[in-house]
Amino acid sequence: MKQVIQVTINGKPRQDEVEPRLLLVHYLRDVVGLTGTHIGCETSICGACTVLLNGVAVKSCTILTVQANNGEVVTIEGLATDGKLHPVQEGFWERHGLQCGFCTPGMIMAGVQILQRNPNPTEEQIREGLEGNLCRCTGYQHIVEAIQYAAQKMRT
Amino acid sequence: MATKLIGERIKRKEDPRLITGTASYVDDIKLPNIHHVAFLRSIYGHAKINKIDVSEARKLPGVVAVLTHDDIKGVLKPMPCVGGVPDMHLPEHYPLSGGKVRFVGEAIAAVVANDRYVARDALDLINVDYEPLPVVVDMEKALEKGAPLLYEEYGENRGFTWKISGGDIDKAFQEADRIVKLRLVNQRVAPIPLETRAVLAQYQDRGVEGELTVWTSTQIPHGIRTSIASMLNLPEHRVRVIAPEVGGGFGCKVDFYGEEVLIPYLAMKLKVPVKWVEGRRENIQATDHGRDQINYIEAAVKNDGTVVGLRVKVLADMGAYYQLLSPAIPTLTGLMMCGPYKIPNVSMEVLGVFTNKMTTDAYRGAGRPEATYLLERTMDAIAAELNLDPVEVRMKNFIQPQEFPYKTATGLVYDSGNYQAALQKALDHVGYKKLREEQKKLREQGQYMGIGISSYVEICAFGPSAATATGGWESATVRIEPTGKVTVLTGSSPHGQGQETTFAQIVADGLGLTMEDVTVQHGDTAVVQYGIGTFGSRATAVGGTAVYLALQKVKEKASKFAAHMLKVDPKGLVFKDGKIFPENNPEKSVTLTEVGLAAYLAKDLPPDTEPGLVATAFYEPKNFTYPFGTHIAVVDIDPETGQIKFRRYVAVDDCGNIINMLTVHGQVHGGIAQGLGQALYEEIVYDENGQLLTGSFMDYCIPKAHHLPKFELDYTVTPTDVNPLGAKGVGEAGTIGSTPAIVNAVVDALAHLGVRNIDMPLKPEKIWKAIRDHAKK
Ligand code: FES
Ligand code: FES
Numbered sequence: 016m017k018q019v020i021q022v023t024i025n026g027k028p029r030q031d032e033v034e035p036r037l038l039l040v041h042y043l044r045d046v047v048g049l050t051g052t053h054i055g056c057e058t059s060i061c062g063a064c065t066v067l068l069n070g071v072a073v074k075s076c077t078i079l080t081v082q083a084n085n086g087e088v089v090t091i092e093g094l095a096t097d098g099k100l101h102p103v104q105e106g107f108w109e110r111h112g113l114q115c116g117f118c119t120p121g122m123i124m125a126g127v128q129i130l131q132r133n134p135n136p137t138e139e140q141i142r143e144g145l146e147g148n149l150c151r152c153t154g155y156q157h158i159v160e161a162i163q164y165a166a167q168k169m170r171t
Numbered sequence: 172m173a174t175k176l177i178g179e180r181i182k183r184k185e186d187p188r189l190i191t192g193t194a195s196y197v198d199d200i201k202l203p204n205i206h207h208v209a210f211l212r213s214i215y216g217h218a219k220i221n222k223i224d225v226s227e228a229r230k231l232p233g234v235v236a237v238l239t240h241d242d243i244k245g246v247l248k249p250m251p252c253v254g255g256v257p258d259m260h261l262p263e264h265y266p267l268s269g270g271k272v273r274f275v276g277e278a279i280a281a282v283v284a285n286d287r288y289v290a291r292d293a294l295d296l297i298n299v300d301y302e303p304l305p306v307v308v309d310m311e312k313a314l315e316k317g318a319p320l321l322y323e324e325y326g327e328n329r330g331f332t333w334k335i336s337g338g339d340i341d342k343a344f345q346e347a348d349r350i351v352k353l354r355l356v357n358q359r360v361a362p363i364p365l366e367t368r369a370v371l372a373q374y375q376d377r378g379v380e381g382e383l384t385v386w387t388s389t390q391i392p393h394g395i396r397t398s399i400a401s402m403l404n405l406p407e408h409r410v411r412v413i414a415p416e417v418g419g420g421f422g423c424k425v426d427f428y429g430e431e432v433l434i435p436y437l438a439m440k441l442k443v444p445v446k447w448v449e450g451r452r453e454n455i456q457a458t459d460h461g462r463d464q465i466n467y468i469e470a471a472v473k474n475d476g477t478v479v480g481l482r483v484k485v486l487a488d489m490g491a492y493y494q495l496l497s498p499a500i501p502t503l504t505g506l507m508m509c510g511p512y513k514i515p516n517v518s519m520e521v522l523g524v525f526t527n528k529m530t531t532d533a534y535r536g537a538g539r540p541e542a543t544y545l546l547e548r549t550m551d552a553i554a555a556e557l558n559l560d561p562v563e564v565r566m567k568n569f570i571q572p573q574e575f576p577y578k579t580a581t582g583l584v585y586d587s588g589n590y591q592a593a594l595q596k597a598l599d600h601v602g603y604k605k606l607r608e609e610q611k612k613l614r615e616q617g618q619y620m621g622i623g624i625s626s627y628v629e630i631c632a633f634g635p636s637a638a639t640a641t642g643g644w645e646s647a648t649v650r651i652e653p654t655g656k657v658t659v660l661t662g663s664s665p666h667g668q669g670q671e672t673t674f675a676q677i678v679a680d681g682l683g684l685t686m687e688d689v690t691v692q693h694g695d696t697a698v699v700q701y702g703i704g705t706f707g708s709r710a711t712a713v714g715g716t717a718v719y720l721a722l723q724k725v726k727e728k729a730s731k732f733a734a735h736m737l738k739v740d741p742k743g744l745v746f747k748d749g750k751i752f753p754e755n756n757p758e759k760s761v762t763l764t765e766v767g768l769a770a771y772l773a774k775d776l777p778p779d780t781e782p783g784l785v786a787t788a789f790y791e792p793k794n795f796t797y798p799f800g801t802h803i804a805v806v807d808i809d810p811e812t813g814q815i816k817f818r819r820y821v822a823v824d825d826c827g828n829i830i831n832m833l834t835v836h837g838q839v840h841g842g843i844a845q846g847l848g849q850a851l852y853e854e855i856v857y858d859e860n861g862q863l864l865t866g867s868f869m870d871y872c873i874p875k876a877h878h879l880p881k882f883e884l885d886y887t888v889t890p891t892d893v894n895p896l897g898a899k900g901v902g903e904a905g906t907i908g909s910t911p912a913i914v915n916a917v918v919d920a921l922a923h924l925g926v927r928n929i930d931m932p933l934k935p936e937k938i939w940k941a942i943r944d945h946a947k948k
Contacts, residue, residue: 036288050199051192053418055365056451060868063365091192104190108182111833114841115667116189117365117418123190138881145876149868151365151419152667154840154905155876 020084024049025093033080040064040075042083043090051091051120055149062148065121066090072128074147091120094127102165103127112161114152122148126162134170138163176680180833183672184686189416196416197369197386198448205371206235208434208447209290211280211297212456213272216527216861217319219302220270220279227296228282233289236441237297238281238433240269247436248402250429250492253640254499259331259523262322264492266429272301273321273491274528275863276456278429283437283445306861310465310486310524321491321525330489330523331498335505337580338516343480347471351556355548356930357541359463359488359855360848362534363873364388364666366418367449368458370430372438384411385435390420391427391704392664394641396696398427399435410435414694417666421845422533423459424666425706426495455866460855461534463488464501466545471516472553476564480516483508483545489523490530496537497530498523499640503538503630509579510546511590511628511799512568517580527861533706535845536903539629540910547625547911548918548928555922561915562603565594565626585628585797586891586899589825593887594626597801597823600885606805614923619808619942620818621920625912628799631900632893633707635792644791645709646701647717649678649725651784653771655749655764657682657689659721662702663714664694668902669834670710674718676830677896681722682729682763683746701789708798708900711830716894717790724786732766732784735777796891796899800824802843802908804916813939815851815917817880822908825887827899835901836884842905843882848874849906850913854932921945 017032024047031046038057043049043066052075055063059077066075067089094101103126106112113119122145129136129144136144141159150158188194225237243265250264268277280297284290305319312318313328321328344350371386383405389395392414400407417424430447438445449458464487471480487501505519550568554561570577572589579585606622613620634643648660659678663670675689682689692698705714726746733751734741737759745754752760766784769775773782805818822839829835852872856864865871890897910931917933918926924945929937 034288041287044199048201049192050195053196053366054198054448055367056868058451058867058869061365061451091190095191100190107190108186111183111837113186113189113667114669114837115364115366115417115419116185116194117196117416119189120192139877142876149365149873149875151363151421151845151873152841153837154842154844154882155879156840156882157837159876 018081020081022083023087025089035079035081037080038076039078039080039083042080043075049090049092053117053120055117062125063118063121065124065148067124072124091123094123101127102168103130103162105168106161106164110157110161110164112153112158118148118150122150122158126165129162130166130169134166136166176676177830179831181672181676181686181831183669184675185669185671194416196366196418197371197388200371200386200415202373202444205444205446206283206285206441207287207290208437208445209282209294210278210453211294212453213275213277213279215272215301215303216275216306216308217304218272219304220272221300221302223280224298225280228293231289231293231296233284233286234282234293235285236283236437238267239279240265240267243267244269247432251398251427252493252495252497254496256331256333256498256502259498260322260325262492266433275861276453276529278457281433283441306527306859308526308528308857308859308861310488310526313524313526321527328525330525333502333505333521334519335581336518337582340480340482340516340518343516344471347479348474349472349556351470351472351549351553353468353549353552353928355466355468355545357462357464357466357544358931359460359531360534360853361455361460361855361871362421362423364419364421364423367451367454368428368430369448370434371444371446372435373444374439374442376442380409382409382411383435383439384413386413386415387431388417388424389414390424390664390666390706392694392696393662393702394704395427395431399432402432403436411697414664420666421535422461422537422706425533425704426459451868452866455871456863457529459494459532459534460490460529461531462541463531464504464541468545468549470549470553474557476553476557476559476567478512478514478553478568481508481514483519485519485521487521487523488526488528488531490526490528492530494530494532496640497532500531500533500538504542506581506583507539507542507630508546509581510543511570511588511626513570515580528857535842535906539903540846540907543625543627543907544911547915551915551918552927555927561624562598565624566591583630584794586794586893587889588628588797588799589887589889590626590628590799593799593823593825594801596885596887597803597821600821600823600883601803601805601819619810619920621806621808621916623804623912623914623916623919624801625908625915626801627908628797629903629907630795631708631798631903632712632792632796633709634795642703644789645703645714645717646787646789647714647721648785648787649718649721651725651729651763651767653768655762655767657684659689659691659718660699661691661693661714661718662699663705663710664702665705665710668705668710668838670714673711673830673834674715677715677718678722681726681746683748684763708902711896711898712796712894712900713790713792715830715898716896717788719896720788720790721786724788725784728784728786729766731777731780732770733761736761736766736769792893794893796827796893798824798826798899798901798904800904800908802912804912806916806920808917808920808938810942813935813942819883820880821883822905823885823887824901824904825889826901826904827890828888828897830898838901839884839905840882842903843909844874844879846906846909847879847913850910850931851933
């Protein structure tokens with residue numbers, strides 16, 4: 016029953032044998048051991064499990080691992096390069112964009128996607144771009160400011 | 172002493188691990204051979220269980236155990252409830268129910284398997300023979316004669332009656348010019364931390380004295396340790412509880428849940444590590460709900476707006492059982508029923524009612540949002556009745572700044588306050604006068620704009636031990652190490668509040684160190700010996716004070732060492748830039764590192780001094796603290812759709828002295844978001860059969876980014892003298908202030924149509940209906 020898949024995760028290729036029903040988020044967390052991607056609902060609403068699959072932000076709780084075969088996944092652990100935080104990560108730290116931090120990896124991935132699509136978003140556009148992500152702690156204002164901070168930083 | 176770190180906006184120390192995905196929540200912890208638990212939960216709101224057949228489930232490969240009530244009866248004690256009130260019915264409540272189930276989501280069987288998918292598969296193989304019973308979900312109906320009974324033996328669904336009063340309420344009503352009456356529903360909502368609950372347990376046998384280690388997502392690790400030990404009959408020193416990263420709590424993780432004892436029990440019994448991670452559906456079904464009160468209010472008022480008496484009857488929905496603190500929550504509504512006002516005569520009667528729903532317990536603010544909601548809606552109703560401005564009614568009734576400490580009719584002593592100043596500041600911010608004029612004009616043009624005010628005072632910094640269910644002190648240890656670096660241990664185990672930063676600020680400030688020199692540890696009962704936890708906005712005011720007191724002790728000892736080394740008087744030494752020196756002689760100094768090393772090498776001790784440089788303090792607060800403020804919401808309503816648009820949201824809070832402006836802002840933002848959620852969107856709904864209609868994020872709406880306005884925050888600062896930091900606490904303020912402000916704004920927008928009340932959540936449809944119904948008249 017098990018299937019062999021090949022995926023590149025945070026730049027490193029690997030091969031695994033997985034059950035066809037294994038969700039990508041469980042694969043990342045339990046098989047690969049990258050627990051930065053969180054599970055908040057398992058129903059694709061909260062966005063805690065957001066990762067980039069082939070450059071597109073997806074909810075890894077509603078994708079089967081086998082669907083990522085031959086794909087490229089970037090998780091929160093792979094965002095910083097050479098020990099240097101990604102501007103969106105930096106923005107979250109600078110602007111107090113997190114409290115309990117549980118939604119944060121997903122939020123950051125969503126923020127990365129928002130800025131990839133539009134390097135100069137308005138506040139309104141950022142709020143809309145966060146449509147698929149829930150945060151119960153922050154009231155979002157600092158998250159919006161964190162993404163604005165990153166936008167500014169990435170433009171200059 | 173002038174300080175440089177306290178009061179600043181300091182970036183959080185805890186953030187680097189959280190933004191890089193390297194932090195560990197319970198589900199992130201890996202142990203060899205972990206087994207997973209899944210729970211079978213009742214699909215009926217009320218039913219007799221004739222039989223549970225688990226034989227097929229047991230046969231599924233990978234399943235190692237299936238447990239039901241019969242397996243734990245006589246082995247585990249019933250779940251504790253420490254928030255009791257006199258003369259209450261106290262039902263027995265087990266982690267797995269047998270015989271009868273009383274709400275949808277009640278756990279009846281636990282499966283343990285070597286894989287989480289297999290554990291869930293096995294649930295489908297369990298056969299339960301249910302005999303459905305009549306259901307009651309409505310509190311008012313539950314109290315009627317002939318209602319279905321949750322507990323036949325009590326002969327009623329009333330769990331308790333609790334009363335509080337002060338002054339002479341009958342006389343007040345005789346002397347009043349008018350009586351203003353209101354019935355308000357404070358609907359049932361769910362705390363919904365983004366991290367659901369999770370428990371992992373491991374038992375290390377070690378021959379004779381085994382040690383049980385339990386990782387759980389909790390706000391109160393030490394309380395959980397005591398509870399587990401007592402339920403499993405283990406000595407407490409053989410139980411270690413760890414709350415690693417906790418992904419939000421909002422009060423629902425102040426509880427002790429059945430899963431928190433069952434998972435450890437299974438780990439001991441099966442001799443493998445056992446983990447359970449709550450699913451979101453389970454979380455909405457079986458983690459504490461909050462609020463759920465009906466308030467019948469009568470206010471005795473004079474024609475000038477003075478409130479002379481307030482009589483309130485409260486129905487408080489307990490759900491099917493009591494959790495740890497359930498009955499105590501509505502008593503806080505009673506204690507706080509005077510709010511910021513001088514109401515000399517009050518009486519409140521609270522009826523705790525059993526219904527076929529999940530239990531209610533603490534949710535952010537716990538009891539005070541309900542009190543503020545009923546009071547602030549009443550203030551607006553009084554204003555409408557007497558044709559006065561809502562500001563005028565509030566100003567008329569406020570306790571005056573010079574009257575503090577002030578004893579309320581319910582017997583509390585408010586420490587300090589200046590309610591007028593906070594209201595005035597908020598009015599100035601939004602430009603109140605102008606807005607009212609604009610509102611008049613808009614009304615003439617058929618447009619609906621509303622301004623909602625809510626002035627609150629809340630009870631926090633829980634609190635003097637005599638007045639709390641579990642002890643209200645907090646402990647802290649400050650340890651200067653041989654390197655001169657400092658470790659702080661705190662019993663205030665946080666779940667997102669940022670104590671690692673704020674407590675480091677306090678200590679770095681006091682020792683003249685940098686933020687990097689200080690690290691704060693928490694949440695592990697093997698590291699932090701004792702503590703109470705984080706809830707009731709107590710972290711800074713109580714936990715922070717314990718840190719501050721331990722700091723003073725350790726400074727005194729460090730001064731002794733420094734004085735001995737410098738051959739000077741230990742009195743009045745200055746700690747600055749990593750050095751210690753006499754105030755008038757900065758040249759003559761030793762570094763904290765040298766002092767640290769000397770204290771541990773102990774070759775040349777000052778007279779009568781022990782080696783080492785550690786101090787612990789247990790701080791017992793002499794009173795609660797009473798933060799306050801005013802929130803103002805300004806909304807436009809679309810008459811065609813009932814849709815609300817925020818124009819402004821202004822909050823002026825007073826939490827006494829502020830340690831970190833950044834985290835205080837964050838707390839207020841998050842608090843407002845939750846209060847706003849209750850006002851506009853959130854609602855737990857059961858149908859009349861007890862089915863939960865809002866059991867997922869599809870139908871339980873927590874606000875998203877685009878639902879929320881930009882918050883404009885400001886502060887007034889009225890320090891408390893209850894603790895040396897002068898800090899009052901701010902974690903719940905936003906939630907308490909926002910809900911009535913928003914509802915008042917919406918009702919105000921429709922006031923000219925004759926609308927006097929709409930019950931929450933104010934969904935567009937409800938608002939649209941109110942407009943339609945009143946426009947018809
Ligand atoms: S866990 Fe995937 S969206 Fe919530
Ligand atoms: S920071 Fe806690 S859920 Fe967003």
